[in-house]
Amino acid sequence: MATARLRDVAERAGVSIRTVSNVVNGYAQVSEETRRRVEKAVAELGYRPNLLARNLKRGRTGLLALVVPELDVPYFSELARAVIAEARTYGYTVVIDQTDGEPDRERELIMRGASAALFDGVILSPLSLSQADLARRDGSDPLVLLGERIAESPYDHVAIDNVAAAYTATEHLLDLGRTRIAAVGDQPYDTGETAQLRTRGYRDAHAARGLAVDESLVVATPRFHRSDGAAAMAALLDRPDGPPDAVFCYNDLLALGAIRTLLTRGLRIPEDVAVVGFDDIEAGRYNTPTLTTISPDKAAIARLAVQRITGRLGDGPQQPPVELWAPHRLEIRESTAGS
Amino acid sequence: MATARLRDVAERAGVSIRTVSNVVNGYAQVSEETRRRVEKAVAELGYRPNLLARNLKRGRTGLLALVVPELDVPYFSELARAVIAEARTYGYTVVIDQTDGEPDRERELIMRGASAALFDGVILSPLSLSQADLARRDGSDPLVLLGERIAESPYDHVAIDNVAAAYTATEHLLDLGRTRIAAVGDQPYDTGETAQLRTRGYRDAHAARGLAVDESLVVATPRFHRSDGAAAMAALLDRPDGPPDAVFCYNDLLALGAIRTLLTRGLRIPEDVAVVGFDDIEAGRYNTPTLTTISPDKAAIARLAVQRITGRLGDGPQQPPVELWAPHRLEIRESTAGS
DNA sequence: CTGAAAGCGCTTACAG
DNA sequence: CTGAAAGCGCTTACAG
Structure with a gap:
């Protein structure tokens, strides 16, 4: 009964399947009387069109x-x-x-x-x-x-344009006077193309001001989750030469993870470390501090x-x-x- | 060409469609030589089975x-x-x-x-x-x-069990010695059944200790988003009788929004106001402060x-x-x- | 306004 | 091991 077909409805209503199809789909003109009969049969049988068949046709x-x-x-x-x-x-x-x-x-x-x-x-x-x-x-x-x-x-x-976006993000940090900007989220392998474009923008922004990039500040992460950002930030803070003064994360989740680590370690944002994310997800707008980010449309x-x-x-x-x-x-x- | 059918493959390979179907589905035994011919035809025509038809059958x-x-x-x-x-x-x-x-x-x-x-x-x-x-x-x-x-x-x-979960959450707050616990996220209308169950748990926890519920602390929200939580919290803080000392939010998003408002207004969590959420989403685990919550399995x-x-x-x-x-x-x- | 029939692209007994 | 054929449940010219 869960599988009444067009034919069953037609039989019950005493019409051809063409007519049933017409009323079900609202095609053509069907006489009031016929329509009513068909609708009654449809209701009684609990008929619903098989979409697979309809789509195939x-x-x-x-x-x-x-x-x-x-x-x-x-x-x-x-x-x-x-x-x-x-x-x-x-x-x-x-x-x-x-x-x-x-x-x-x-x-x-x-x-x-x-x-x-x-x-x-x-x-x-x-x-x-x-x-x-x-x-x-x-x-x-x-x-x-x-x-x-x-x-x-x-x-x-x-x-x-990921290169341009990353360029803008990095430039913003440079404009703030930050000199040791970490980049978190690089993916230096075959399928990490997007991340690589962001790294390129980060490099270009430095190059445009004649600044050298400290390669050890470009850190790769396996994925783009909060936990990756937290771990990367922790590693950055543990460096012998001290923490960076800014971090550009390749997405907001990484940034939110990094912020959690910074706050846990007692660092102030942005005074000690400024943070920029990427994606403009809602979580960043309600975080404390709210997150500066690249907002793709x-x-x-x-x-x-x-x-x-x-x-x-x-x-x-x-x-x-x-x-x-x-x-x-x-x-x-x-x-x-x-x- | 994007739509080669079984029949086309069969023709090209010089076999029946049954045979093509057999090799495509890995059924039955097909002679090495036949299989090779069929596979060649499949590749040449870029044949891919029509799933609609397969499923219908x-x-x-x-x-x-x-x-x-x-x-x-x-x-x-x-x-x-x-x-x-x-x-x-x-x-x-x-x-x-x-x-x-x-x-x-x-x-x-x-x-x-x-x-x-x-x-x-x-x-x-x-x-x-x-x-x-x-x-x-x-x-x-x-x-x-x-x-x-x-x-x-x-x-x-x-x-x-939403009633039990809300009961537990509220009890936790009562155990902390909080006396003015707000409930945020009630939905007192037809389709708000889940919210209503949580409100019931909140009430039951009070009742179990012979405590009266201040009805004005039970606040409804249109949806369960961060913005709803932030707005509800703001309203709660603006009350003439002062802020509550705890808030039980019906999901984590509401709680995260409420926390943002609290922090913005300079209140301390949990010293001034304790906050409990519901859902145990990842964002709550990385928020500062991390969020106490009901974790459904x-x-x-x-x-x-x-x-x-x-x-x-x-x-x-x-x-x-x-x-x-x-x-x-x-x-x-x-x-x-x-x- | 309504029928009888072909066909969408498959799978699968039934034969051989 | 492989063919010829029916049928999954629809839609839609083609007639009338």
């Missing part, structure tokens, strides 16, 4: 997949909110998938999502799939990547990504892949400006 | 939906992580949907999810759908609800919910709906214990 599902590494990293959940809102304006429902950065899962999802008809399109924020991996695919899937196009890639990319990222996906869904001529840039700005708060 | 999708009000509320994203992990052990992929608490969306999702074949089952954390609403459905869907069964309901429920919630869903998916005899309880405990940290 229609050739679309109305579903967009958003694939992110970690949902409990606020940047991603906040981005998800923006994507969901944007997709709805196009009539799409978004369904979210978390990969935990496992390459197999990321691969599986772009396969099953983009080209296996389950989803009409996918927006992927790759973590363990390097840009090079992605460049190997043929690009015919409705897939938009979040993050700069580093290697040549056959897909659309939506990103903020998440709504813009969502808008560009969804637009690009839906644009590829029609039958129009396929456009060549592009790289789209969303704006960002520096949000100055207590962790660098005092209260 | 197989009668299952391997997809579980987790429907939550807000993904950027850390409790839900942390819960999502647990559900995803648990579901994987059963071979299920979970796909997440955010309703923003809109009743229409919650309704749509349980319709399309549970009984429209897109998902094999759904785990729903209802916000705007009251228990009464849910009780009206027929219960034949593979649907598990998160939250206590308040009204009679035909579905399985998985929850923690999210892994247990996930385990029970997924088990229950998968249990309903087989062909076995259907069991009557049950109410399952996950454990919780009080996690004492700096916001009540000092540092």
Whole structure:
């Protein structure tokens, strides 16, 4: 009974399945009397259309997949909110998938999502799939990547300018007169492209003022969690040459972890150590001290990504892949400006 | 070309579609030579099985939906992580949907999810759908609800004991000698059932000691966000009779918002005001002060919910709906214990 | 306004 | 080991 089909409804109502389909979908004109009979049968049988069958026939599902590494990293959940809102304006429902950065899962999802008809399109924020991996695919899937196009890639990319953002963040610290600025969150390996771009911005800002970078102040972290930031900060404080006077963390979570360590050790923020984060998550706005951060325009990222996906869904001529840039700005708060 | 079908592969390889299906799914024995031909054709055509068609035929999708009000509320994203992990052990992929608490969306999702074949089952954390609403459905869907069964309901429920948890939290504050304990997060309306249970626990703890509750200290908040907690705390501080000496917030986000307000106003935590939250999200563990909170066993919630869903998916005899309880405990940290 | 029928792309008894 | 064929539950020209 949980599985009444169109045919069952038709039989019960004494009409053809075509007619049932018409009333269920609100198509065409159906006589009042027939409609009533059909609706009665639908109710009695508890009929609900099988979406798999409908989608198979229609050739679309109305579903967009958003694939992110970690949902409990606020940047991603906040981005998800923006994507969901944007997709709805196009009539799409978004369904979210978390990969935990496992390459197999990321691969599986772009396969099953983009080209296996389950989803009409996918927006992927790759973590363990390097840009090079992605460049190997043929690009015919409705897939938009979040993050700069580093290697040549056959897909659309939506990103903020990480080098420029990191440059701005570092410059802000330099403007404050800080001279020993640590950079926390480098990822000097294949899939750490975004982190590497931020490191580049950090270096460029120093170079622009003729300042040398103390390489020991550039610290790598395995992931971008609070615990990584706390641990990195602890290591920085334990250095024989004393603590840095500022820290640029590659995301807000790292910064929040670092702040916890600083406060626990009795250091003052920003007097002793100024801290800048990246992402502008809500937690940073309610932390004490509130967190200075780079704020990427998440709504813009969502808008560009969804637009690009839906644009590829029609039958129009396929456009060549592009790289789209969303704006960002520096949000100055207590962790660098005092209260 | 993006849409090569089984038939195309079969033609190219010069075999029947049955054979192609066999090699694609790794079924049966296929001669080395045939397999090679088929694999070559698959690669050349870039063939990937249409999952919609496969699922329609197989009668299952391997997809579980987790429907939550807000993904950027850390409790839900942390819960999502647990559900995803648990579901994987059963071979299920979970796909997440955010309703923003809109009743229409919650309704749509349980319709399309549970009984429209897109998902094999759904785990729903209802916000705007009251228990009464849910009780009206027929219960034949593979649907598990998160939250206590308040009204009679035909579905399985998985929850923690909110009354007991709130009782424990309040008792902890009373044990500290606090006498004016505010409760922040009441929702005295139809869909605020969980909040109301927490208020009941708060009252019971007072009653158990023969203490009267100052009704003006029970404050409602529209939602459970940091901003709501900050605003509620500000209002509490502005009272003519002075601030409370403790606050029990119905989730950690409210507590974090309240703490921000307290710190901004120059009050000391816990000396002037002790704060207890609910949920045990990561942010509370890195906040300064770290947050005392009720820690629901999210892994247990996930385990029970997924088990229950998968249990309903087989062909076995259907069991009557049950109410399952996950454990919780009080996690004492700096916001009540000092540092 | 409504029927009979083809077909979306698969899987899988049934034969051989 | 492999084919020919039915059917999962829909939608939708094509007729009438």
